Amino acid sequence: MxxxxxxxxxxxxxxxxxxxxxxxxxxxxxxxxxxxxxxxxxxxxxxxxxxxxxxxxxxxxxxxxxxxxxxxxxxxxxxxxxxxxxxxxxxxxxxxxxxxxxxxxxxxxxxxxxxxxxxxxxxxxxxxxxxxxxxxxxxxxxxxxxxxxxxxxxxxxxxxxxxxxxxxxxxxxxxxxxxRQPRALSVGSFACLLADYWQRHWPDRADVLLEQVTQGELARVLLLSENKVNDLLGSLAAPDMALVKRQRKHLPYQIIRQPSLDVTTIWQTHLYR
Known part of the structure; x- marks a missing residue:
């Protein structure tokens, strides 16, 4: 280096x-x-x-x-x-x-x-x-x-x-x-931080590999296990939030960002949801 x-x-x-x-x-x-x-x-x-x-x-x-x-x-x-x-x-x-x-x-x-x-x-x-x-x-x-x-x-x-x-x-x-095993991260917090991280690292990408989120740097910074990240992504993909979609029918599995995962608005709409 x-x-x-x-x-x-x-x-x-x-x-x-x-x-x-x-x-x-x-x-x-x-x-x-x-x-x-x-x-x-x-x-x-x-x-x-x-x-x-x-x-x-x-x-x-x-x-x-x-x-x-x-x-x-x-x-x-x-x-x-x-x-x-x-x-x-x-x-x-x-x-x-x-x-x-x-x-x-x-x-x-x-x-x-x-x-x-x-x-x-x-x-x-x-x-x-x-x-x-x-x-x-x-x-x-x-x-x-x-x-x-x-x-x-x-x-x-x-x-x-x-x-x-x-x-x-x-x-x-x-x-x-x-x-210690820390206090749980809320779904709304995770949505905001995923939006910020996505914009910083993949600004021109609508989709990334699932493992880039579940096993990557963001998960490590937030001290989250792969299973916990998958649970949080499931909440973000649910119809009441619809911030991401998960493609898990064929490899490689992917996470697809939806327009609502917008870092310019998501703080106001989801941080304290």
């Missing part, structure tokens, strides 16, 4: 995602304030504010100070970011390898979370170092690596972050974490 730009390991300033802080930034953006205005009025410290503002963007809620379609829907329906539906989508945007590449967060999700078992901060730190060296030939400092590991683990282990998804559980006082 050719070396590329350094991996961004400290954009979060070492803080895990704190939903109250991110929600505050989102609310201010929705009211038309600029980042400078929000920062001037914020009660957060400078580093905490920077982390919250960047998490707001990296979790798909804003882009260049404007609310995305996802962010607009969240601002209208879940301003406190407390719904698991919202949090799964935030996790998806944080962990999508196609976004903010090279994305160390995505690497950690894809390599560590699908395997139920134990994770340690030392293991996460080692993975970060190896990734930075692989993609950019960069040897980050111990402090930078620790910051990146702490932010990732705190986000999924603490209730103030995305802890209610049930992905990680911290073993008290040991810097050890157990990867």
């Amino acid at each position: 050719e070396p590329i730009e350094n991996v961004a390991l400290s954009y979060h300033r070492g803080f895990g995602l704190v939903r109250t802080a991110v929600a505050s930034v989102l609310r201010s953006y929705s009211e038309g304030y600029t980042r400078a205005q929000i920062e001037a009025e914020s009660k957060l410290g400078p580093d905490q504010f920077t982390a919250a503002a960047i998490y707001c963007e990296r979790s798909g809620l804003t882009i260049q100070g404007k609310l995305t379609d996802f962010g607009l829907t969240v601002a209208e329906n879940d301003a406190t970011l407390s719904e698991s539906t919202t949090q799964w989508a935030m996790h998806y945007f944080l962990s999508n390898p196609a976004l903010n590449s090279p994305n160390y967060w995505a690497m950690l999700t894809l390599n560590g979370l699908p395997l139920l078992g134990q994770l340690s901060q030392a293991r996460i730190s080692e993975d970060i170092v190896n990734y930075a060296q692989e993609v950019s030939g960069w040897q980050p400092s111990d402090r930078t690596v620790k910051s990146g590991a702490t932010a990732y683990l705190a986000t999924y282990a603490k209730e103030e972050g995305l802890g209610s998804l049930g992905i990680l559980e911290e073993a008290e006082g040991r810097s050890q974490y157990t990867v």
Whole structure:
């Protein structure tokens, strides 16, 4: 692999995602304030504010100070970011390898979370170092690596972050974490995330191989088994949703996108359905 730009390991300033802080930034953006205005009025410290503002963007809620379609829907329906539906989508945007590449967060999700078992901060730190060296030939400092590991683990282990998804559980006082079977992803959430993923990866395709969805990167990012993805696709293919069709009469099996699986409208129509 050719070396590329350094991996961004400290954009979060070492803080895990704190939903109250991110929600505050989102609310201010929705009211038309600029980042400078929000920062001037914020009660957060400078580093905490920077982390919250960047998490707001990296979790798909804003882009260049404007609310995305996802962010607009969240601002209208879940301003406190407390719904698991919202949090799964935030996790998806944080962990999508196609976004903010090279994305160390995505690497950690894809390599560590699908395997139920134990994770340690030392293991996460080692993975970060190896990734930075692989993609950019960069040897980050111990402090930078620790910051990146702490932010990732705190986000999924603490209730103030995305802890209610049930992905990680911290073993008290040991810097050890157990990867759990997480809280279920709703059909509406999956519909929105499939639409977004499809548009990013197969924008000119009306059909893809079934295994590209059931066994591919999207399923791994969302920590879904092949059987669970098939169940969700069955719901999307049902007459009351009709977002996809499944071709399973002859090989290779395919998923066919319907016009209603439209990323520009589906957030409003299906996220909190």
